[in-house]
Amino acid sequence: MQYCALHNTKVSTPLGDKLERDLSVGTAWLVVLAAIARAEEPIHGYEIARQLAAEAPEGLSFKQGTLYPMLRTMESERLVRSTLVPSREGPARKCFTLTPEGRRVLGAWTETWRRTGRWVNRFLGGIDELR
Amino acid sequence: MNSAESTGSPDPVRVYLALLEAALEQQDAAVRHDALLDAEAHLRSAIATGLTAEQAIADFGTPAEIASAYSATPAGAFGRRAEGALGADQEQTTAADMWAPAAGGRLSRIPIVGIWFQPRAWTALLYFGLVGFPLATAYFVWAVTVGSLAIGTLPLILGLPLVVFLLGSARALSLFEGKVVETFLGVRMPRRTQPVEGGADSYFWRRIWCWLRDVRSWMSLGYLVGNFPVAVVNFVLIFTLTVLGVVLMLAPILDAVGVPIGVVHDADGPLQIWFMNRRVEPDADGHLWLPSGTAIPSLLIGFALMTAVLWISRGLGWIYGHVVQAIQVARPRPLPRGSGGAAQAAAA
Numbered sequence: 001m002q003y004c005a006l007h008n009t010k011v012s013t014p015l016g017d018k019l020e021r022d023l024s025v026g027t028a029w030l031v032v033l034a035a036i037a038r039a040e041e042p043i044h045g046y047e048i049a050r051q052l053a054a055e056a057p058e059g060l061s062f063k064q065g066t067l068y069p070m071l072r073t074m075e076s077e078r079l080v081r082s083t084l085v086p087s088r089e090g091p092a093r094k095c096f097t098l099t100p101e102g103r104r105v106l107g108a109w110t111e112t113w114r115r116t117g118r119w120v121n122r123f124l125g126g127i128d129e130l131r
Numbered sequence: 132m133n134s135a136e137s138t139g140s141p142d143p144v145r146v147y148l149a150l151l152e153a154a155l156e157q158q159d160a161a162v163r164h165d166a167l168l169d170a171e172a173h174l175r176s177a178i179a180t181g182l183t184a185e186q187a188i189a190d191f192g193t194p195a196e197i198a199s200a201y202s203a204t205p206a207g208a209f210g211r212r213a214e215g216a217l218g219a220d221q222e223q224t225t226a227a228d229m230w231a232p233a234a235g236g237r238l239s240r241i242p243i244v245g246i247w248f249q250p251r252a253w254t255a256l257l258y259f260g261l262v263g264f265p266l267a268t269a270y271f272v273w274a275v276t277v278g279s280l281a282i283g284t285l286p287l288i289l290g291l292p293l294v295v296f297l298l299g300s301a302r303a304l305s306l307f308e309g310k311v312v313e314t315f316l317g318v319r320m321p322r323r324t325q326p327v328e329g330g331a332d333s334y335f336w337r338r339i340w341c342w343l344r345d346v347r348s349w350m351s352l353g354y355l356v357g358n359f360p361v362a363v364v365n366f367v368l369i370f371t372l373t374v375l376g377v378v379l380m381l382a383p384i385l386d387a388v389g390v391p392i393g394v395v396h397d398a399d400g401p402l403q404i405w406f407m408n409r410r411v412e413p414d415a416d417g418h419l420w421l422p423s424g425t426a427i428p429s430l431l432i433g434f435a436l437m438t439a440v441l442w443i444s445r446g447l448g449w450i451y452g453h454v455v456q457a458i459q460v461a462r463p464r465p466l467p468r469g470s471g472g473a474a475q476a477a478a479a
Contacts, residue, residue, distance in 0.1 A: 044172075044176070045169060045172070045173055046172070046173045046176035046177060047176075049173070049190075050180075053190065063190075063191070063192030063196050063197075063200075064173065064190050064191050064192065065170060065173065065191040065192035065196065065197040065200070066192055066196065066197065066200035068166065068169040068170075068173070068197075068200075069166075069200045069201045069203070069204040070200075070204075072165070072204065072322075073204055082322075084323055087172060087175070087176065088179075089172075089175035089176055089178070089179040090171050090172050090174075090175030090176070091168045091171050091172045091175075091323075092172070092323065093172045093176065094169070094172070094322075094323075
């Protein structure tokens, strides 16, 4: 599975790390697909990373370089397609757009995420009263 | 040239890329090539927005973190699309598994004859016996035609841009050939080519000069030309052996189902046909049948020959694929003199 790069810098216990990693695997895919989907034009890796870092919740760190293996996996699974755009600063940049398959997967995952979120929140609401 | 280099200090991005390349040593060369290009494009973009190189590198992640992310990525993510579930592992060839059974189920693990059940051997056979030769011919014709035109017009001003055009087309054709090789031979290829350093310079003649001194472009052109004789040899070898093997295997089967292996219309002449050291005599209708006692040896020899052809195709495919890969991937970037310092600190 794709290792994701979202790390909570405040909590670090072996079990906490495992939970965080398990959670982040699917979450990162979902967030990256969403970032590509909401971009009006093809979006390059740095811009995706910048947006993720800018909007990440407090305490979560994000190693931007780990985004690229994930994007490559997405491309090989035909969830996204890329085009090379010449860059003045260095090598040509790969810009990404969602494929119809990517949109379908994003829609399905978003629905799953929302349903799961409601389910988890119902239980978490219960423990809030206990704390 | 970037500002760091122009002031004499090592370019932190270059230093970081050298460290990243070392960290990715265990990765396939094509993956390493693409990862380095991605990293450079990312870091240069970050620096262009006003970040310091050290900050950009720190945000990007240490070479160990990036290498770990690539290691955790399914191998198939870098090859052709997985035919199944998301992230399903795929075949990939490495030096260690060159002769190991590839994907194809349990039957492919049978010693020697298991090769009949390995899809990679069949696709390699298809490549060398059918696809590779016409493609190599087309590349060769293109390179020689445009090359001749460019050399002929070199005394004129038009010659140099034509050479650059030829080099550019050679890079594009090499990249395309890489995709074909990846599809048929299963050796991973980079997704894009290393950019020509200075190739985007705003001065026309400086841009031409950058292209002319780009080793990778010349290597691509050399590949298009040099690949032709190699493709001819491969084609003749594989095609001839395959036809021979198939004929030897098919002849007894046709004979058994009552189909003659040949017909002689005018047998009055001094025509003598021999098959496996036995003379083939036409019947009253001029039909040729296998001499008795040759059916089983013919079948066995044909089967052995086809088995050998499949092994040869697979081995040739591995060698050929890695030669193409070596031409396409980036050469190791030399570590700038006196490197270390801030970039290494940020990378650590």
